[in-house]
């Protein structure tokens with residue numbers, strides 16, 4: 001089976017965007033692909049001191065465990081897929097360094113997401129945030145992932161991953177020396193890295209902020225009111241939907257340029273995957289905002305209820321989650337070490353005696 005790798009940063013409680021745009025899309029992939037789903041805690045710490053993570057390490061610990069539990073609650077089956085915590089596999093950090101040393105600065109200077117974050121954070125931007133795409137390349141290349149399900153915002157980082165893989169292979173994995181070395185160490189002789197392909201998640205799965213229909217819902221938005229968390233209790237969801245931003249047009253469907261309206265309808269359809277989208281639109285066409293909002297809130301609550309219930313079960317069963325992460329981490333370490341061993345050897349590091 002072709003391999004897939006994807007992950008979410010434990011920078012907060014997971015929200016509807018993470019669920020609709022990532023988690024729920026992963027579930028059906030489990031039958032077609034050999035999947036690695038990772039909680040990318042090493043990425044989470046790239047946020048500098050202005051971020052809530054730095055206020056308490058309890059945050060990182062709890063969000064890491066709750067994210068992993070939500071993977072399972074949302075339908076990732078630990079029997080089919082590998083669920084693990086990134087920092088449990090030290091090969092991520094090590095390969096990241098090896099790739100850092102082969103990466104020209106000019107390639108990093110082109111990264112749009114860093115430029116944007118730097119523009120908004122100023123001096124609070126750390127070195128880790130700058131080199132973040134190299135760590136992401138290491139994540140992907142360690143497992144020889146053929147496909148990487150990502151949002152449009154990650155396309156450039158995936159392109160960088162391909163460039164880094166090609167550069168490393170060209171620089172270190174051609175020539176007879178390399179083949180001889182591999183044979184002497186009983187390692188495969190093909191180039192170390194596979195160039196991955198992006199699997200861009202479909203457009204409808206992009207969820208926007210409840211307070212601004214033009215920016216995406218995200219964990220790092222300081223306003224709790226901007227997002228619905230997967231674990232929000234029903235009353236909190238009702239309140240957030242009630243207060244969310246809307247517009248002054250009559251009716252909730254139709255007319256161009258209505259980012260908030262479009263977003264709420266997108267959410268309404270996404271949480272009712274078994275209903276026909278056209279029929280859904282017809283059913284709310286004649287409503288005003290005051291009528292639509294409670295209907296939307298109930299649909300979201302109903303969709304999240306079974307996930308919340310499973311989440312409680314996963315967290316409640318003594319030792320279960322730890323066992324899943326232990327097994328997942330062991331399997332991931334096995335795969336990753338093999339790649340790392342070859343990368344080290346190709347660069348000329350003396351193998352461990």
Ligand code: ATP
Nearest residue numbers: 008009011017021022151206207216217218219220
């Ligand atoms: P942060 O603000 O810390 O970056 P985030 O909410 O952007 O958090 P990530 O951990 O960066 O979440 O992303 C995890 C996954 O969720 C990625 O696959 C990303 O494409 C997806 N994702 C994040 N936000 C949304 C959204 N609003 N709509 C759809 N998918 C999203």
Ligand code: MG
Nearest residue numbers: 009218219220
């Ligand atoms: Mg993000």
